[in-house]
């Protein structure tokens with residue numbers, strides 16, 4: 001199944017009985033605080049425009065209360081917008097009739113929750129087939145499908161256990177297996193990993209990345225953790241007070257944080273894992289020196305390759321092996337520790 005992009009356009013959500021009346025005032029500058037104090041309405045989202053990559057991971061990041069859950073819940077319309085559109089494959093989810101919406105939710109979307117939402121009296125496999133059961137798919141077929149996903153998420157042998165016999169990380173694997181068993185194109189993950197211990201969390205990120213290489217679902221992943229966002233996100237949007245304050249690739253955000261708030265976020269980041277060799281390479285002059293490093297390689301990996309090869313310079317090549325630039329260890333190391341403020345190739349991309 002080919003994945004489709006999700007386009008969020010001019011989306012507003014104002015919680016309260018007369019939300020619609022306030023959209024225009026928010027458009028001309030009424031703040032969340034004013035709306036709340038003067039009119040008792042809550043500004044959930046304002047003018048959200050995000051194009052989520054088809055078959056990629058879209059990360060939505062922000063502090064608690066910034067509107068992340070409100071946004072993700074618009075995608076399967078657990079929340080109706082006050083204004084705006086959510087397009088999937090060109091169709092506005094917000095305008096679907098009841099039937100189409102039910103079909104869309106069942107067949108196109110699956111949610112993975114932070115609290116796992118497993119049914120305690122059902123075994124792992126019974127939990128995993130729950131969605132298929134609701135769709136009326138015969139038990140034998142459901143179980144066959146579920147079994148494959150249970151194995152893929154590393155839970156072979158636990159099919160007949162109950163949720164309380166599993167650790168948090170394993171329960172989250174069940175949540176993922178259940179979502180995958182539904183065979184939905186869109187995976188909606190609202191802080192799915194936030195309750196896990198750091199090491200388990202990184203394991204679960206790896207599980208998702210490995211699956212994603214092959215499945216290429218359209219994943220919307222919410223987190224308030226920047227490391228997680230950078231590791232998983234093909235694209236990242238950062239929300240504050242219901243507004244997108246920056247969106248782009250992890251590298252774009254780390255290299256050019258849009259404001260103080262994001263600068264504070266990215267300060268602690270391991271830049272070597274985010275910035276890639278393209279950003280710092282120089283044009284080739286003369287013959288390529290040292291080992292070849294493929295475009296897109298992050299600095300940390302390039303530095304390791306060069307160190308292992310005992311070389312201080314390298315040349316950057318395309319996937320077809322064509323040399324396109326040169327790098328040296330000193331520049332790599334300094335880029336890993338010093339913020340780059342004026343990067344020509346990024347400016348050109350703007």
Ligand SMILES: Nc1ncnc2c1ncn2[C@@H]1O[C@H](COP(=O)(O)OP(=O)(O)O)[C@@H](O)[C@H]1O
Pocket residue numbers: 015016042043044062063064065066067068069070071
């Ligand atoms: N049903 C609701 N009624 C009123 N306000 C709400 C409702 N749901 C969320 N909000 C408010 O909308 C804002 C965004 O909330 P939320 O999307 O849950 O943030 P996040 O998921 O980023 O923590 C918050 O100010 C929250 O209090």
Ligand SMILES: [Mg+2]
Pocket residue numbers: 068069070
């Ligand atoms: Mg939330």
